[in-house]
Amino acid sequence: xxxxxxLADLRALFGDRLSTQGPVLAEHGQSESLVSAGLPDAVVFxxxxxxxAALARWSTTHRVPLIGWGAGTSLEGHALAVAGGVxxxxxxxxxxxxxxxxxxxxxxxxxxxxxxxxxxxxxxGLMFPVDPGANASLGGMAATRASGTxxxxxxxxxxxxxxLEVVLASxxxxxxxxxxxxxxxxxxxxxxxxxxxxxxxxxxxxxxxxHGQPEAVMTAVAAFPSVGAAVDCVIATMQMGLTPAxxxxxxxxxxxxxxxxxxxxxxxxxxxxxxxxxxxxxLAEDVDRFRTLAADFGAEGLDWAERPEDRTRxxxxxxxAYRAILASRPGAKAVVTDVxxxxxxxxxxxxxxxxxxxxxxxxxxILGHVGDGNFHAILLVDxxxxxxxxxxxxxxxxxxxxxxxxxxxxxxEHGVGFGKRPxxxxxxxxxxxxxxxxKRALDPLGLMNPGKVIPD
Amino acid sequence: xxxxxxLADLRALFGDRLSTQGPVLAEHGQSESLVSAGLPDAVVFxxxxxxxAALARWSTTHRVPLIGWGAGTSLEGHALAVAGGVxxxxxxxxxxxxxxxxxxxxxxxxxxxxxxxxxxxxxxGLMFPVDPGANASLGGMAATRASGTxxxxxxxxxxxxxxLEVVLASxxxxxxxxxxxxxxxxxxxxxxxxxxxxxxxxxxxxxxxxHGQPEAVMTAVAAFPSVGAAVDCVIATMQMGLTPAxxxxxxxxxxxxxxxxxxxxxxxxxxxxxxxxxxxxxLAEDVDRFRTLAADFGAEGLDWAERPEDRTRxxxxxxxAYRAILASRPGAKAVVTDVxxxxxxxxxxxxxxxxxxxxxxxxxxILGHVGDGNFHAILLVDxxxxxxxxxxxxxxxxxxxxxxxxxxxxxxEHGVGFGKRPxxxxxxxxxxxxxxxxKRALDPLGLMNPGKVIPD
Numbered sequence: 001x002x003x004x005x006x007l008a009d010l011r012a013l014f015g016d017r018l019s020t021q022g023p024v025l026a027e028h029g030q031s032e033s034l035v036s037a038g039l040p041d042a043v044v045f046x047x048x049x050x051x052x053a054a055l056a057r058w059s060t061t062h063r064v065p066l067i068g069w070g071a072g073t074s075l076e077g078h079a080l081a082v083a084g085g086v087x088x089x090x091x092x093x094x095x096x097x098x099x100x101x102x103x104x105x106x107x108x109x110x111x112x113x114x115x116x117x118x119x120x121x122x123x124x125g126l127m128f129p130v131d132p133g134a135n136a137s138l139g140g141m142a143a144t145r146a147s148g149t150x151x152x153x154x155x156x157x158x159x160x161x162x163x164l165e166v167v168l169a170s171x172x173x174x175x176x177x178x179x180x181x182x183x184x185x186x187x188x189x190x191x192x193x194x195x196x197x198x199x200x201x202x203x204x205x206x207x208x209x210x211h212g213q214p215e216a217v218m219t220a221v222a223a224f225p226s227v228g229a230a231v232d233c234v235i236a237t238m239q240m241g242l243t244p245a246x247x248x249x250x251x252x253x254x255x256x257x258x259x260x261x262x263x264x265x266x267x268x269x270x271x272x273x274x275x276x277x278x279x280x281x282x283l284a285e286d287v288d289r290f291r292t293l294a295a296d297f298g299a300e301g302l303d304w305a306e307r308p309e310d311r312t313r314x315x316x317x318x319x320x321a322y323r324a325i326l327a328s329r330p331g332a333k334a335v336v337t338d339v340x341x342x343x344x345x346x347x348x349x350x351x352x353x354x355x356x357x358x359x360x361x362x363x364x365x366i367l368g369h370v371g372d373g374n375f376h377a378i379l380l381v382d383x384x385x386x387x388x389x390x391x392x393x394x395x396x397x398x399x400x401x402x403x404x405x406x407x408x409x410x411x412x413e414h415g416v417g418f419g420k421r422p423x424x425x426x427x428x429x430x431x432x433x434x435x436x437x438x439k440r441a442l443d444p445l446g447l448m449n450p451g452k453v454i455p456d
Numbered sequence: 457x458x459x460x461x462x463l464a465d466l467r468a469l470f471g472d473r474l475s476t477q478g479p480v481l482a483e484h485g486q487s488e489s490l491v492s493a494g495l496p497d498a499v500v501f502x503x504x505x506x507x508x509a510a511l512a513r514w515s516t517t518h519r520v521p522l523i524g525w526g527a528g529t530s531l532e533g534h535a536l537a538v539a540g541g542v543x544x545x546x547x548x549x550x551x552x553x554x555x556x557x558x559x560x561x562x563x564x565x566x567x568x569x570x571x572x573x574x575x576x577x578x579x580x581g582l583m584f585p586v587d588p589g590a591n592a593s594l595g596g597m598a599a600t601r602a603s604g605t606x607x608x609x610x611x612x613x614x615x616x617x618x619x620l621e622v623v624l625a626s627x628x629x630x631x632x633x634x635x636x637x638x639x640x641x642x643x644x645x646x647x648x649x650x651x652x653x654x655x656x657x658x659x660x661x662x663x664x665x666x667h668g669q670p671e672a673v674m675t676a677v678a679a680f681p682s683v684g685a686a687v688d689c690v691i692a693t694m695q696m697g698l699t700p701a702x703x704x705x706x707x708x709x710x711x712x713x714x715x716x717x718x719x720x721x722x723x724x725x726x727x728x729x730x731x732x733x734x735x736x737x738x739l740a741e742d743v744d745r746f747r748t749l750a751a752d753f754g755a756e757g758l759d760w761a762e763r764p765e766d767r768t769r770x771x772x773x774x775x776x777a778y779r780a781i782l783a784s785r786p787g788a789k790a791v792v793t794d795v796x797x798x799x800x801x802x803x804x805x806x807x808x809x810x811x812x813x814x815x816x817x818x819x820x821x822i823l824g825h826v827g828d829g830n831f832h833a834i835l836l837v838d839x840x841x842x843x844x845x846x847x848x849x850x851x852x853x854x855x856x857x858x859x860x861x862x863x864x865x866x867x868x869e870h871g872v873g874f875g876k877r878p879x880x881x882x883x884x885x886x887x888x889x890x891x892x893x894x895k896r897a898l899d900p901l902g903l904m905n906p907g908k909v910i911p912d
Contacts, residue, residue, distance in 0.1 A: 102695055102800040145640040156638050158647070159615070174887040179798035179863030181828045182612050184601040184651055184871045185883050186909050187891045191614070191647030195640055212697035239558055241668040282738025342635035344558040372637045407635030415640045427641055431630040434898065435643045441897035442890065453642050 001084070002041045006062035010042065010086070013054050017045040017092070028069060028079070028087040032134075034333050034381075034389070035077035035419045040067065040087040047092045049165060049173060049204040055088065056202070057171035059447050067449050068198040070137030071113055075336050076417030078144060078197050082451035088202060090139055096120045097205070103179060104210040105162060110139020110203050117208075126210040129154040129245075132413065133319055139203045144415035145195030149246040149318070152238075152371030153277065154211055156413070161194050165205035169443040177207060192438070197415055198449040200442045214245070214277030218287050219311040222299040223269040227251060227354060230270040231347040233297035234370045238343050240293065242286055244371060245277040248318055251354070253365035254325060261324030262317035267301060272370075273318055275311075325365050325378045332363075332380040335392040339403035340374040340412025349406055353377060353399055360391050374412035401426070416453045424455070457540070458497045462518035466498065466542070469510050473501040473548070484525060484535070484543045488590075490789050490837075490845070491533035491875045496523065496543040503548045505621060505629060505660040511544065512658070513627035515903050523905050524654040526593030527569055531792050532873030534600060534653050538907035544658060546595055552576045553661070559635060560666040561618060566595020566659050573664075582666040585610040585701075588869065589775055595659045600871035601651030605702040605774070608694075608827030609733065610667055612869070617650050621661035625899040633663060648894070653871055654905040656898045670701070670733030674743050675767040678755040679725040683707060683810060686726040687803040689753035690826045694799050696749065698742055700827060701733040704774055707810070709821035710781060717780030718773035723757060728826075729774055731767075781821050781834045788819075788836040791848040795859035796830040796868025805862055809833055809855055816847050830868035857882070872909045880911070 002010070002020075011018055019025075020042045029039040041064070046052050059066050065085030072079060081087060090111030097107040101124050108117060115135045117128050132141060132148035140146070142164065147156035154160065163177025176189040193200055224230035234247055250258065250271045259266055272294070276286045287304070294302050305311045317324075326334055341349045350366060357364035357377060368375025379395055381388040400410040400423045410423040424432050436454045439446075458466070458476075467474055475481075476498045485495040497520070502508050515522050521541030528535060537543060546567035553563040557580050564573060569591045573584050588597060588604035596602070598620070603612035610616065619633025632645040649656055680686035690703055706714065706727045715722055728750070732742045743760070750758050761767045773780075782790055797805045806822060813820035813833055824831025835851055837844040856866040856879045866879040880888050892910045895902075 100798070100800070102691070103798045104695075105798075145644070147638055147640075151638060156640075158638075158644065168890070172886050174885065174890055176884075176887055178796075178865045178883070179801075180796040180830070180859075180865045180868065181799065182603055182607060182614075182796055182830065182868055183865035184603075184612075184869050185865050185867045185876070186651065186872055186880060186888070187656075187894060188601070188614065188644075188647045188651050189884075189887055189890060191644045192894075195642065195644050200643075235558070239560075279738065279741050281741040282735065285735050285737040340634075340636040340638060342556070342559045342561075343637065344556070345635075374636075374638065403636075409634045409636045409639035409641050411641045412636065412638055413640050416642055420641065424642060427634070428632075428645075429630065430628050431632055431645055432642070434624070434630060434645060437897045438643060438648075438894060441893045 002064065003062065006064060009058055009062065010044065013051065013058060014044045019043045028089065029081065031077050031080055032073055033075045034335055035080070035417065037077060037080040037082045038084065040081035041084050043087045043089055045089050045092045049167065052088065052167045052202055052204050053171045053173050056167050056169055060169065060171065060445060063445065063447065065447050065450050066202065068139065068143060068202050070111060070140030071135060073134035073136045074140065074144065074417065075414045076419040078415055078417040078452060082418060090137065093204065099124060101126060105179065105207055106210055107205065107207050108138055109205060111137050113137050114141065121210065125213055127213050128208055129211050130157055130160055133322065138206055138208065142194050142203055142206055143197050147369070147413040149248055149369055151369060152247055153243050153245040157194055158191065160209045161190055161206060162209055163207040164190055164193050164203055166193055166201040167204055168201045169445065169448050195415070197417065197453050199439055199453050200448060216280045216283045217275060217277055217311065218283055219275045219305040219314055220302055221266065221314060222272050222294050222302040223267045224272065225298045227270045227350055228347050229297045230272050231350055231370060233272060233294055233299065235343050235346060236293055237290060238371055240289065242289055244274050246273070246275040247371040248273040249368050249370040249375065250321065251366040253363065254321055254367045257324040257328040257365060258317045258321055261327050262320055264317050273314060321367055322378065325380065329363055329380040331382065333383040335379040335381060335396055336414070337377045337379065337396045337399050338411050338414040339399050339408060340372060341403055341406045341408030343373045345406040345408070346370060346373050349402060349408070350375060352402055356395060356398055360395055362388055362391055364395065372412065373408065418451055421453070458520065459518065462520060465514055465518065466500065469507065469514060470500045475499045484545065485537065487533050487536055488529055489531045490791055491536070491873065493533060493536035493538045494540065496537035497540050499543045499545055501545050501548045505623065508544065508623045508658055508660050509627045509629050512623050512625055516625065516627065516901060519901065519903065521903050521906050522658065524595065524599065524658050526567060526596030527591060529590035529592045530596065530600065530873065531870045532875040534871055534873040534908060538874060546593065549660065555580060557582060561635065561663055562666055563661065563663050564594055565661060567593050569593050570597065577666065581669050583669050584664055585667050586613055586616055589778065594662055594664065598650050598659055598662055599653050603825070603869040605704060605825055607825060608703055609699050609701040613650055614647065616665045617646055617662060618665055619663040620646055620649050620659055622649055622657040623660055624657045625901065625904050651871070653873065653909050655895055655909050656904060672736045672739045673731060673733055673767065674739060675731045675761040675770055676758055677722065677770060678728050678750050678758040679723045680728065681754045683726045683806055684803050685753045686728050687806055687826060689728065689750055689755065691799050691802060692749055693746060694827055696745065698745055700730050702729070702731040703827040704729040705824050705826040705831065706777065707822045709819065710777055710823045713780040713784040713821060714773045714777055717783050718776055720773050729770060777823055778834065781836065785819055785836040787838065789839040791835040791837060791852055792870070793833045793835065793852045793855050794867050794870040795855050795864060796828060797859050797862045797864030799829045801862040801864070802826060802829050805858060805864070806831060808858055812851060812854055816851055818844055818847055820851065828868065829864065874907055877909070
């Protein structure tokens with residue numbers, strides 16, 4: 001609960017852009033997944049960096065936590081107020097500030113979503129390719145080091161954020177990075193804040209790298225005789241040095257769910273959905289090589305979607321896969337897992353996970369950005385069944401353990417939030433305490449998104 | 457000076473792999489450039505991580521600084537003992553520990569040089585492409601966030617270090633990163649240590665990303681009617697989305713020096729040296745596009761080196777450019793500058809710099825990795841002339857100011873050391889103090905490479 005003086009001071013800063021109304025708090029107290037926490041004490045809607053800086057000073061004065069909020073699409077409870085406090089909703093800071101086409105850069109405010117950004121870029125010949133599926137905000141994507149389907153070619157947010165403006169816990173505003181393509185001028189503060197999930201400061205501006213819209217695009221979907229064959233085809237593709245723009249795996253359960261939800265008629269078998277971007281000649285060569293490889297692994301019905309509308313339909317189905325899977329068990333909630341392993345261990349990781357899920361008795365379709373070694377099982381549980389929830393959480397825990405045993409990570413792209421904190425020690429060892437030391441150096445009072453990422 | 461108990465304890469740890477002999481101290485008290493400092497008190501040659509960890513504990517006990525040393529090729533005095541202390545020479549930790557060809561990763565010790573690594577990789581079909589020119593150690597390259605000719609396609613050390621083992625000031629050993637291609641599990645400690653120049657800990661092992669050796673390589677050299685035309689051709693190349701593996705600019709003075717030193721007969725004019733890597737068909741397309749572009753900018757004698765020996769000769773000349781320039785003024789020493797600007801401001805940056813150098817009265821050939829907006833002026837001074845040294849330093853300072861004014865960085869790839877510290881405040885503002893806070897969090901006694909990178 002905010003004290004009266006704290007609330008009065010906050011109202012002086014934000015006026016009617018401060019809310020403590022039940023529905024607004026509730027909207028900012030829920031998340032996409034089963035992860036849940038209490039409600040925030042208030043929500044504010046800043047319009048400019050100096051307001052966020054004033055808010056940070058207010059937070060220090062009154063010892064009240066601040067939690068950043070983008071589009072609310074996080075899957076690990078990043079934006080939930082686990083210890084009360086004020087949610088900072090960036091919806092009013094969602095502008096494109098500057099498009100620098102000749103340097104392939106764009107400067108944006110944190111609240112803009114990736115789809116809105118790409119609409120603004122449409123006529124420039126450029127695009128921002130990082131695509132986590134959900135229409136997330138760029139600030140949130142940077143804060144969680146998001147990636148998604150296109151990371152295999154274009155990289156993750158780690159690779160595509162050139163610089164940031166950040167409001168620190170102290171209220172100071174720093175700018176990281178420069179307009180130059182590279183720099184060796186000291187510690188890489190940009191990289192430190194990307195993935196820090198709002199625990200080191202609040203991102204108030206981003207400079208992002210843009211990429212040319214591809215001259216030519218080829219999309220294919222191929223059915224494989226087994227999960228192993230599909231995954232081995234991915235491994236061979238990557239090891240051959242082909243660089244698809246996307247290479248997505250869908251297991252049979254996922255395909256079945258997508259067929260029902262998106263009115264497709266893909267064969268009920270493990271599928272790869274592949275896209276290549278490039279200049280026409282190089283592209284034809286890549287496509288030929290992939291076709292040969294896929295045939296070697298027993299792919300059938302390798303079907304290239306030549307028309308843009310067919311491509312759009314296929315990728316729309318992929319983007320709807322999460323909703324499709326949820327719809328496949330009416331009333332279910334999802335425990336969404338997210339592991340990433342070395343590509344050489346991918347087949348093993350997927351097969352073991354499938355067997356584990358099959359033995360558990362709950363549905364858990366698997367899909368993933370397999371060119372990166374990253375995959376998800378969407379564990380569907382009856383939210384009223386404590387037993388099913390416990391089963392799903394145990395499965396998720398074994399997936400994390402398995403990823404670590406195979407040399408991978410407990411989260412490829414969803415981040416830590418508080419859902420993944422129990423596995424951080426196992427992944428990082430003494431490095432986790434180092435993260436805690438860095439946090440204390442920048443936020444000694446622990447007011448920036450407390451309860452997330454770092455050790456208690 | 458080390459105290460007797462400190463020296464005795466150090467000898468107990470390192471035996472005859474400890475030296476306090478004059479010539480050994482002198483070897484570790486000099487650098488490639490004009491930057492100079494005092495001698496270290498001792499040099500040790502560890503063989504394993506646990507020895508480095510014991511050394512860090514010794515350092516804490518006796519309050520003696522530790523300074524890492526790779527191949528001694530740094531240009532900003534990174535490895536010099538500005539406040540005495542012990543230099544940690546990693547020449548005995550130079551092994552390839554594991555090649556994981558299927559994951560395109562290699563695990564190495566920090567003392568191995570990039571050339572030695574690539575010799576070990578030769579039969580695997582893979583390569584480590586980052587190429588700063590000098591045959592630097594991989595540990596040093598990571599510590600300085602090095603890049604060089606190939607960064608335009610393959611990225612810098614920021615992009616090519618997957619994980620590290622680091623000995624902290626406390627003597628604790630942490631491992632950063634995983635074998636998975638990506639992760640969002642907390643703060644990016646790998647990125648924090650890459651570019652930290654030994655001020656946060658000592659790197660004792662690296663996991664590096666490898667790339668496929670290109671199937672086909674095309675190299676061209678082209679003479680342009682003016683500096684502006686050559687640089688504009690680079691800008692157009694990058695803006696068109698062509699991705700050369702290297703695109704190097706040499707001004708007329710550099711070409712003349714290279715002709716004399718490497719017995720070439722390039723026309724005395726501004727030149728671009730370009731290389732494309734790829735599959736045969738895509739490559740032919742890239743080469744055609746570049747040929748057309750270069751012609752548009754007035755290139756003459758666009759000459760493709762088809763034979764490997766011709767390519768090798770051209771690139772050997774480029775790699776010898778620094779020596780060639782030094783040889784062009786016998787007895788001279790070099791003040792090597794290193795700025796990087798947004799590609800849109802590159803022509804302006806180079807032209808202004810050339811005019812400034814021309815007015816100064818000292819020679820200063822310009823060359824650079826212009827696809828990244830990165831270039832160097834090699835300012836040649838008579839080391840006995842304080843006036844020339846002052847002129848060169850003033851020119852270097854104006855280059856840094858100019859780079860910042862144009863939205864760039866004071867150092868594209870050479871790092872900060874102590875040579876560039878005076879410009880850090882101007883580049884980072886309050887961010888520089890943040891670097892200091894991070895440093896104090898991990899090295900509260902200030903024993904890891906003191907006097908470098910961060911504010912006093």
